[in-house]
Amino acid sequence: MKATLHVLRYLKTAPGNGLLYSANNNLDPDGFAYSNWETCPDTRRSIIGFCVFLEISLATWRSMKQRTVSRSKHIEIDFHLIRENINDGLINLLHISSSAQLADSFTKSLSTRPFKNLVSKLGVRNVYLPT
Secondary structure (H helix, E strand, O other): OHHHHHHHHHHHHOOOEEEOOOOOOOOOEEEEEEEEOOOOOOOOOOEEEEEEEEOOEEEEEEEEEOOOOOOOHHHHHHHHHHHHHHHOOOOOOOOOOHHHOOOHHHHOOOOHHHHHHHHHHOOEEEOOOOO
């Protein structure tokens, strides 16, 4: 409930916010993901979030609380598949500092300044403000 009120307060103060897309994008995808393990104070479940950009424009995003905690064979298979793709050069992992981790805006309850900083990096703009 606390998170819901937090989101509603933000939406109330930002009715003009939206995403703007450039007509000159090369459509090269960049993705950011983050997972907070067992951090939901009510259920102790993990929260994951991700966002994908096409060049500089946000294309998709999602945040969700895991239904169950699973340590199964599927995780091992996914881990090996990702490691293989990294070794083959298909996936490039870069270290992102916490202050620049865009997916944090989907997984953590941030104070106003860090939240607004990350949201601005997502390409959210107030359409009512002059450019």
